[in-house]
Amino acid sequence: MNEYYGGIEAGGTKIVCSIANDPKDILALERFPTSTPEETIKKIISFFTENQKSHNIKLVSLGIGSFGPLDLDPDSNTFGFITSTPKKRWRNTNLIQPLQQALNIPVFFDTDVNVAAIGEREWGAAHGLDNFIYITIGTGIGGGVIINGKPVHGLIHPEMGHIRLIQNASIDPYKGKCPYHKNCFEGLASGPAIEERWTKKAHELEPNHPGWALEVDYIAQALSNFIYCFSPQKIILGGGVMQQNHLFPLIRIKTLEYLNNYVQSEAILTNIDHYIVPPGLGNLSGILGAIALARN
Amino acid sequence: MNEYYGGIEAGGTKIVCSIANDPKDILALERFPTSTPEETIKKIISFFTENQKSHNIKLVSLGIGSFGPLDLDPDSNTFGFITSTPKKRWRNTNLIQPLQQALNIPVFFDTDVNVAAIGEREWGAAHGLDNFIYITIGTGIGGGVIINGKPVHGLIHPEMGHIRLIQNASIDPYKGKCPYHKNCFEGLASGPAIEERWTKKAHELEPNHPGWALEVDYIAQALSNFIYCFSPQKIILGGGVMQQNHLFPLIRIKTLEYLNNYVQSEAILTNIDHYIVPPGLGNLSGILGAIALARN
Numbered sequence: 001m002n003e004y005y006g007g008i009e010a011g012g013t014k015i016v017c018s019i020a021n022d023p024k025d026i027l028a029l030e031r032f033p034t035s036t037p038e039e040t041i042k043k044i045i046s047f048f049t050e051n052q053k054s055h056n057i058k059l060v061s062l063g064i065g066s067f068g069p070l071d072l073d074p075d076s077n078t079f080g081f082i083t084s085t086p087k088k089r090w091r092n093t094n095l096i097q098p099l100q101q102a103l104n105i106p107v108f109f110d111t112d113v114n115v116a117a118i119g120e121r122e123w124g125a126a127h128g129l130d131n132f133i134y135i136t137i138g139t140g141i142g143g144g145v146i147i148n149g150k151p152v153h154g155l156i157h158p159e160m161g162h163i164r165l166i167q168n169a170s171i172d173p174y175k176g177k178c179p180y181h182k183n184c185f186e187g188l189a190s191g192p193a194i195e196e197r198w199t200k201k202a203h204e205l206e207p208n209h210p211g212w213a214l215e216v217d218y219i220a221q222a223l224s225n226f227i228y229c230f231s232p233q234k235i236i237l238g239g240g241v242m243q244q245n246h247l248f249p250l251i252r253i254k255t256l257e258y259l260n261n262y263v264q265s266e267a268i269l270t271n272i273d274h275y276i277v278p279p280g281l282g283n284l285s286g287i288l289g290a291i292a293l294a295r296n
Numbered sequence: 297m298n299e300y301y302g303g304i305e306a307g308g309t310k311i312v313c314s315i316a317n318d319p320k321d322i323l324a325l326e327r328f329p330t331s332t333p334e335e336t337i338k339k340i341i342s343f344f345t346e347n348q349k350s351h352n353i354k355l356v357s358l359g360i361g362s363f364g365p366l367d368l369d370p371d372s373n374t375f376g377f378i379t380s381t382p383k384k385r386w387r388n389t390n391l392i393q394p395l396q397q398a399l400n401i402p403v404f405f406d407t408d409v410n411v412a413a414i415g416e417r418e419w420g421a422a423h424g425l426d427n428f429i430y431i432t433i434g435t436g437i438g439g440g441v442i443i444n445g446k447p448v449h450g451l452i453h454p455e456m457g458h459i460r461l462i463q464n465a466s467i468d469p470y471k472g473k474c475p476y477h478k479n480c481f482e483g484l485a486s487g488p489a490i491e492e493r494w495t496k497k498a499h500e501l502e503p504n505h506p507g508w509a510l511e512v513d514y515i516a517q518a519l520s521n522f523i524y525c526f527s528p529q530k531i532i533l534g535g536g537v538m539q540q541n542h543l544f545p546l547i548r549i550k551t552l553e554y555l556n557n558y559v560q561s562e563a564i565l566t567n568i569d570h571y572i573v574p575p576g577l578g579n580l581s582g583i584l585g586a587i588a589l590a591r592n
Binding site for chain 2: 069083084131143145147148150152153154155156157158159160161162163164165166180181221224225226228229230231232233258260261262263264265267268
């Protein structure tokens with residue numbers, strides 16, 4: 001009986017489940033909308049049990065990348081719980097235990113962004129790198145951080161979408177979308193912020209729409225701050241908003257402007273096209289990261 | 297013959313050398329001004345060779361915390377060099393090799409702020425913690441970062457003093473002191489920025505001087521950003537400006553305001569007095585960190 005790994009990418013709006021060994025050996029992959037915890041967890045369990053049977057394979061272990069905030073502290077009573085999420089039905093939900101019980105295999109988990117970073121390190125744009133960041137700019141903004149080869153947790157886990165940026169109110173009077181901080185990075189530059197500001201979805205804005213210059217400025221401010229904080233070897237930008245490929249060259253130029261030659265590294269000064277990049281795994285960073293996490 | 301460790305804290309204005317085993321067993325400690333590299337390195341070598349003889353001890357190894365930027369990449373041709381520093385005479389100086397050659401013992405080195413963080417972890421305010429940051433606010437502003445028990449280097453090393461902050465020009469029209477970014481964190485809140493803005497040195501400003509409210513605001517903005525980036529278990533604030541102890545309670549309150557309950561951790565929400573703290577080793581974090589680095 002062939003052995004495979006299970007992966008789950010748990011997002012606030014959709015769940016991706018997969019059985020795979022690597023990007024070239026994906027046995028099954030399914031997406032479904034996130035509903036109540038009970039219903040969703042039931043669907044996940046069915047996916048794995050049915051596919052194990054129908055393909056006559058054995059799952060070795062399961063990796064999960066989940067939306068959060070998540071309790072990642074093994075010494076905590078709520079280890080493996082989704083904690084203070086704005087999605088009320090999912091607040092204080094034990095995600096790990098019911099899956100572990102039903103499938104009876106080891107379960108590993110981390111934040112959605114850390115897991116996407118793990119995927120990019122294993123098979124994507126950060127292959128072989130020990131220090132880099134993965135930022136997703138979509139419905140929300142979040143960052144996964146790999147330092148010395150390991151994902152960063154710390155007290156809880158990074159929430160890089162909530163740093164403060166400089167907003168020029170005469171150019172952009174928008175109040176900001178974040179319920180906690182109004183005009184933080186996520187409040188100014190997430191998909192919903194773009195939509196509320198311009199009453200159009202991000203993908204509906206023309207490439208020459210003035211909204212993109214603002215977006216580029218906010219992203220470049222954030223990236224220059226992240227470069228000063230983490231000194232990453234690479235920055236990967238994923239998420240729905242970054243599907244707009246025309247943003248990449250503009251973000252690179254603006255980030256260099258903000259750094260103003262302070263960071264004397266060839267990787268940045270002469271090689272920025274390979275420094276700020278899209279995910280090597282496209283929109284599969286998260287689910288393949290979950291497979292990589294399961295494989296350890 | 298007793299065995300001891302050597303430590304060097306190399307700053308832009310002064311050098312501290314020590315021979316010690318730990319904070320309770322400091323055999324020798326000397327400070328002298330930083331002059332040319334040749335003269336300074338000669339003085340350092342004399343300190344260690346003479347003290348070895350006069351105390352009849354043997355040095356096992358040497359730890360160095362140095363100003364930078366430093367080349368920390370073991371694969372680089374300029375490994376152990378001070379690189380693009382504004383201190384012209386020290387630019388492209390090999391700090392390690394002449395000391396290694398003269399003393400003939402293993403030499404370990406890192407940035408001044410990473411080494412101070414190592415000292416605080418070994419014997420100070422971060423004892424037992426694997427994830428925390430040490431920020432110095434003085435002539436410059438810099439940060440040392442410990443993640444998963446190890447100092448962060450990455451591409452070069454963090455330069456956390458250069459993140460951008462929000463400046464309200466109607467309250468603070470000061471142009472900023474940073475030669476690269478004008479009004480970044482260091483440009484707004486370092487000792488020289490305070491002195492240029494108010495034409496008085498920081499320690500000459502009365503505790504009720506309006507400059508302190510500005511200073512607290514900038515530091516709290518930076519700390520909330522750092523909390524979102526690193527999710528540290530503790531933040532240690534050292535350096536000359538932070539000798540003003542009255543700043544600590546104000547910084548704690550303002551940081552909580554900026555976070556606005558987003559980070560749901562008791563360490564922050566109910567225990568902030570033990571979360572944002574002065575160095576446990578006072579002004580010896582750097583030199584004792586160098587000893588700790590030498591000990592591994």
